[in-house]
């Protein structure tokens with residue numbers, strides 16, 4: 001389970017960032033008092049527009065960013081108190097973390113597997129399974145820098161799952177992927193959910209959230225403005241689809 005209790009993340013802005021953001025304040029509240037729970041066996045989607053605070057929230061869960069306030073528990077371990085334990089439990093994918101361009105997928109898979117203390121037998125089996133599923137075999141021995149965007153994303157996904165994590169945190173996992181590769185990835189996330197894993201994803205794509213996520217948290221300007229199953233969100237807004245529901249919540253937030 002992931003439990004976020006009153007997470008707030010404030011970035012300190014430097015002069016250049018203040019100028020770019022056209023603000024006189026040196027503080028940017030990226031996430032403002034967000035609480036949520038996601039359970040094993042579900043895909044929880046964080047849905048929000050650009051700059052809503054989705055990536056910041058996921059990075060705090062993944063121990064990459066330090067929360068300004070609040071607590072986050074991953075399988076019972078608090079991210080600031082037991083970051084090592086949290087890192088063992090999670091697989092984290094984000095576009096900001098790039099695989100080293102001079103290495104091959106095959107090499108990086110083994111490297112990260114050993115870093116996670118995956119026994120050699122299991123590592124071989126995991127590689128066989130993931131490389132087969134994501135059709136990595138044909139380019140497994142090419143350097144990352146030679147790969148297309150889609151191939152790089154598949155490689156990053158396989159590497160993030162090397163240790164068979166019980167919690168999978170994917171930041172915009174289908175970003176930049178063609179429709180076939182994107183379906184491949186979302187199908188794999190469903191498979192993980194069906195195996196009893198907890199999957200948390202961020203997206204700004206309404207149709208993806210609608211089809212993929214068991215529960216959705218809508219986040220706008222760093223605040224969670226709504227949460228529920230698709231049916232619940234539609235009921236709350238009398239909307240026909242998620243896009244309409246989203247705009248209802250957006251209007252309410254901006255009023």
Ligand SMILES: Nc1ncnc2c1ncn2[C@@H]1O[C@H](COP(=O)(O)OP(=O)(O)OP(=O)(O)O)[C@@H](O)[C@H]1O
Pocket residue numbers: 011012013017028029030048049050051052053054055056057204
């Ligand atoms: N390192 C940083 N320093 C200062 N401000 C930041 C930093 N990272 C993000 N922000 C700001 O915090 C806010 C939330 O950003 P975040 O990346 O979490 O949003 P997001 O919902 O993931 O957006 P997107 O869909 O565009 O990736 C934005 O206003 C962003 O400009």
